Amino acid sequence: MGGRCTKLTHGQRVRSLYNQGQDSLKSRNVSEALNHYELALEQIQSSSRITPEFNKLQYNIYLDICYIYINNGDFSKANDCCQAAEKLADKPSKLSEITCCLEMISQRKIAHNDWNGALNDYQKLLEIKLNSLKCNDEDVASLYDNIGKIYCVLRKFDESLTMYDKLQKIYSVRSADENFDVARALLCQNIGIVYYHQVKYEKSLSMHKESLQIYLRRHDENDLKVATFYNNIGAVYCSKGKYNDSLSAYGKSLEIYLKVKGDNNLHVAKLYNNMGFVYYYQGKYVDSHSMYEKSLNIFKARVGLNHLYVATLHNDFGALYYDQGKYIKSYNMYDKALKSLMKLHGDHELDIAVSYQGLASVSSDLGKWNESFSMCEKSLNIYLEKLSDKHPNLAKVYIILGNIYHDHGNYLQALNMYQKSLQIYRLVYDYDHPNIATVYKKIATIYYQQEKYDNAFFELTAALKIYQQMLDKDHPLIADLHNEIGRIYAKQGKFDDAISVCRKSLQIILNQMGKKHKYAAKTFEYLAIAYYTTSQYDKALPKYEKAVSILFDLFGENHPEISRLYKDIANCYEQLHQNDNATVWRNKSDLIRSQTQSDNIVDECLSHSAPSHENVMSDQNYKDNLPKVEYTEEEKKYIEKLNENCYFVIASSIGKEWQRLAKELGLPDDEIKSLQQQGRNKGGYSTLAVDMLKYWQKRNLASNDLTMLIAGLDHLGQNSLIDSLKKILIQNQSHQFLSKYIKTILQSKRLKI
Incomplete structure (x- = not known):
């Protein structure tokens, strides 16, 4: 059973x-x-x-x-x-x-x-x-710490500081307990990191120094955490523009890592990268390149080529090559970084924005303004999404946009971009930061084009004072600044000073950067300007030709800067009565200009495109409906001064659009061409625009010329410029001899008041 x-x-x-x-x-x-x-x-x-x-x-x-x-x-x-x-x-x-x-x-x-x-x-x-x-609080301290770190990564800095504040209160109760020293030191470090991301460098530096001081109470100088604290301090000093202090802190960190970990360590590679970055800012490009190479070799051996560290290092190489005038190498490095970053997983958008920003800088210098403008937009969109609207990275993009506007003769827009950049820098940096000096120099170039030479000189001397405090005397930025001062001297009739300053500048540039650098080309050009201003055309010619030779090697034969220099050479030959040579060089200039205009559509991005229509002077109905007002001789005198002021504002902003405005105002093509030829030797687009407006005023002989001028700007879609004129008119509308005239203009439908 x-x-x-x-x-x-x-x-x-x-x-x-x-x-x-x-x-x-x-x-x-x-x-x-x-x-x-x-x-x-x-x-x-x-x-x-x-x-x-x-x-x-x-x-x-x-x-x-x-x-x-x-x-x-x-x-x-x-x-x-x-x-x-x-x-x-x-x-x-x-x-x-x-x-x-x-x-x-x-x-x-x-x-x-x-x-x-x-x-x-x-x-x-x-x-x-x-x-x-x-x-109790001590049991959740680690959670506050972890949540604070995550908020920092997500760039929610206020929330991060709230968590760290809770942690500080917990630790303050145990302030006498030395066992909490490490935790307090790490908390100070984390708060310092948040302040760094918030661009509050003084607060950040204070917290990092405190973290080091606390940690050293119970630990040896050769502890790896000490190395980390020195690295943090070095980063803040670099951002503050205190480059020697930064190198000192990085050096102490590197010394510890080499003793403890040896020379084939990722932290060592990062420190080489950081030190290379400081050398780059100091203009010590050979040292910078050497550090980047050391860093790259370690990264290749430890993490391979397809890693974030390598991609961001390619961005750094791109910046270095750009400053050295090696534009093709620079472009290729930024492009390489961008492609690598696009393939990597994770949130690397800020590094991608740096690549776009670098490509924008190189493209602008190569005369590829359409591409540069596009890259600026991409970079700016990422920065605005990820960063505060007062972050210095945005300021750098505004400078590039300013450069594009400047190169297109749109000086009012360029000045606006530079001032936006300066506003940000002043919020986050000390008054003597080199980046502030750089914007001063940019603003000076606008004043130069507007023929405000005293204003330009003031900006340049302010920039020079900062550079001399923060940089070595042979830094390329100081040499280039002397170039700009030399150009001002030439326009002010101080020929000997101009030549002396430019020659000293050239010597530094040749020693530091070599013969094939854009700063060298600029120096030769400014020497030529000094000779040209004093009618020494035979001495100006070879200087212009040297400048062309350098730019030719850097940018190729069809760069807009070369076109401009060809025109300057043609002007020299005209002054020497060698008209055949002048024609040859002018034709070469026109050929490049026609090619680059067909290759670039950036003007459509930078200004409103005007619809097809007859010009405002041909609109008889509009002219017949303009108010007929009689003015006294005293009123006419003040009206003329006001008009001249408005002409200058228009000329500073309209740039190369002055010819379109001339057509709007009814000037025939042959008269526009004649004005262009007469103004060749006078200066830039703003000078041509002022001459055109004065010529049109005499030709028009009407008391309502400013009203008609605003109508012409309205046809061209120059709304921001009309707003600028409106502000001037409103400021002066209570004037005894201007009120009647301004009232008539402000009643115009064109001003939409």
């Missing part, structure tokens, strides 16, 4: 499935373990009565499944299991197990750059510990 088969109860089947799941998990058969656990859960949930024992089993199964999903990287399912277990937890001890599970999920999410997911989990953890487990 055989033995009887024993039938398992429902509870025994569930327990058996759970045990089989655990055995499979121990033998690392994860899929089999999941299968047993899921069957066990089905059995429990199909039961007519779920006992406390079943709840305990469910709780344990959900936690086991949670760990499986964590290890598989399936954080969504892990979270679901964790939440299911939380509902079943009936004791604080079980909630503690859940918090451990949540902590593991959070850490794994951070490893996968899921910062928002990790933040949600840590906030959930904090809620459980404070509300359900009734933990």
Whole structure:
């Protein structure tokens, strides 16, 4: 007679499935373990009565499944299991197990750059510990720290500081406890990092110095954390423009890492990169290149070519080559960085924006303004999304945009961009930061084009004072600044001073940058201007030709700057009465200009395009409806001065559009061409525009010429310029001899008042 088969109860089947799941998990058969656990859960949930024992089993199964999903990287399912277990937890001890599970999920999410997911989990953890487990502040200190770090990564800096403030209050209670020194030092470091991202450099530096001071109370100088603190201090000094202090701090950090980790370490590579960046700002390009090469070699050996470190280093090489005048190399490096960054996973948009910004700079210098403008837009969009609108990275893009406007003769827009940049720099930097000096120099170039030479000289001397305080005397930026001062001297009739300054500048540039650099070309050009201004055309010619030769090698034969210099050479030949030579050079200039105009459509991006219409002077109905007003001789005198002021504002802004405005005002093509030829030797577009407006005023002989001029600007879509004129008129409308005239203009529909 055989033995009887024993039938398992429902509870025994569930327990058996759970045990089989655990055995499979121990033998690392994860899929089999999941299968047993899921069957066990089905059995429990199909039961007519779920006992406390079943709840305990469910709780344990959900936690086991949670760990499986964590290890598989399936954080969504892990979270679901964790939440299911939380509902079943009936004791604080079980909630503690859940918090451990949540902590593991959070850490794994951070490893996968899921910062928002990790933040949600840590906030959930904090809620459980404070509300359900009734933990004290010290027990949740690490959570405040982790949440603060994640907020910093997500660029939510105020929220980050709020968490760190809670942590500071916890540590302040234990201020006498030396065991908390390390935690306090790391907290100061983290706060310093937040302030750095907020561009609050003084506060950041103070916190990093405090972190170092606290840590050294109980640790040796050769501790790796000490090296980290020195590195942080070096970064802040670099951003403040204190380059020697920065190198000193970086040097101390490097010394520690080399002693402890050796020379084939990623931290060593990063420090070489950082020091190369400082040398770059100091104009020590050979030293900078050497440091970048050392850094790149270590990165290649340790992480390979397809890594964020290598991509961002290519951006740094791009900036270095740009300043050295190696434009093709620079462009290729930025392009290489951009392509690498696009392939990498994670949020690298700010590094991508740096690549766009670099490509914009190079494209602008190569005369590819349409491409430059496009790259500026891409860079600016990222910065505005990711950074504060007062971040210095935005200021750098505004400078590039200003350069584009400047090159197109739109000086009012260029000045606006430079001033936006200066406003940001003044908010975040000390008064003596080199970046502020750079903007002063840019603004000076606008004043030069507007023939405000005293204003330009004032800006240049302010810039020079900063550069001389912060940079070595042979820095290329100082040499280039002397170039600009020399050009002013030439226009002010100080010939000897102009020649002396430019020659000193040239010597520095040749020593530091070599013969084939744009600064050298600029110096030769400015020497030529000095000779030309004093009618020494035979001496000006070879200087112009040297400038052309350098730019030819740098940019190729069809660059707009070369076209402009060809025209200057033609002017020299005309003054020497060698008209055949003048014609040859002028034709070469016109040929380049026609080619570059067909290759670039940036003017459409920078200004409003006018619809097809007859010009305002041909609109007889409009002219007939203009008010007829008589003015006294005294009123006419003040009206003429006001008109001249408005002409200057228009001329400074209209740039190369002056010819279109001339057509709007009814000037025939032959008269426009004659004005252009007469103004060749006088200066830039603003001078031509002023001469055209004065000529038109005499030709028009009407008392309502400013009203008609505004109508012409309206036809061209120059709304911002009309707004500028409106401000001038409103400021002067209460004047005794101008009120009647201004009232007539302000009643015009064109001003939309």
